[in-house]
Amino acid sequence: MPRHEPSPIAFFDVDETLITVTSMIGFLDFHPEREGAGSSDFDRARADLLARRERGVAREELNRAYYRLFAGCSQESLAAAGRAWFRQEAAKGGLLHRPTLAALRRHRRAGHRIALVSGAPRPCLEPLAEALGGALVLCAGQRSAGGVVTGEIDAPVIGAEKAVRASRAMRAFGVDAGDCFAYGDHSSDLPLLCAVGHPVVVGDDPVLIARAGREGWPVLPGVRGAGSGGGAAGADDACSAAGAGNAGGAAGPVRLPRAG
DSSP: OOOOOOOOEEEEOOBTTTBSSOHHHHHGGGOTTSSSTTHHHHHHHHHHHHHHHHTTOOHHHHHHHHHHTTTTOBHHHHHHHHHHHHHHHHHHSOOEEHHHHHHHHHHHHTTOEEEEEOSSOHHHHHHHHHHTTOOEEEOOOEEEETTEEEEEESOOOSTHHHHHHHHHHHHHHTOOGGGOEEEEOSGGGHHHHHTSSEEEEESOOHHHHHHHHHHTOOEEOOSTTOOTTOOEEOHHHHHHHHHHHHSSSOOOOOOOOOOO
């Protein structure tokens, strides 16, 4: 029997790369304790987190502080909150970033495996992965006891940890890093982009744009300031992303946009 080569993996950062919103902040509106007896404590903790974000506190530190906001919540309630968040965002329209979604669909047609790599919590990533027709979710593991999360995580999936998770996935599936793709919009995504053979910059982050110019990496329009070829996909696209991604057309090499 012929030996089948493993399918390349296309890794996608999520917030402001694949979707047009910051899922981690939006998900806080669905926190199980946003109403009721614990709401005032939660509101203060949320305000403090956002203030630290504005002051430029390191992303890894903010990420750990973010997950601590969920200490004491059941895994079941967080999963329900994630589904509610996704339904609301999909219903609004404009959730998926069109240029990145178009690239994802090309990967689907070429038979590539899709992976989401994000510092966001699994409860809001899994509904997105399902809507995309099934995708690996590479994110922080929330520690739990008896079905209740402790507020601690194994590691923030930010910066170098994104590359660690991607490398682990490539080894697990037996695929060569040189055959894989990655998409990111922020300088903290640089380790992920450097971990694969085909990096793609989304948007105009100065660090990434400078690297793309030196290396000849392709650049897609960003969420902010997207031109006529950019923009956001509507609710129907969010719900039918998987079907459209697998529809028609022979599988072949993914044609990436030129840099610039």
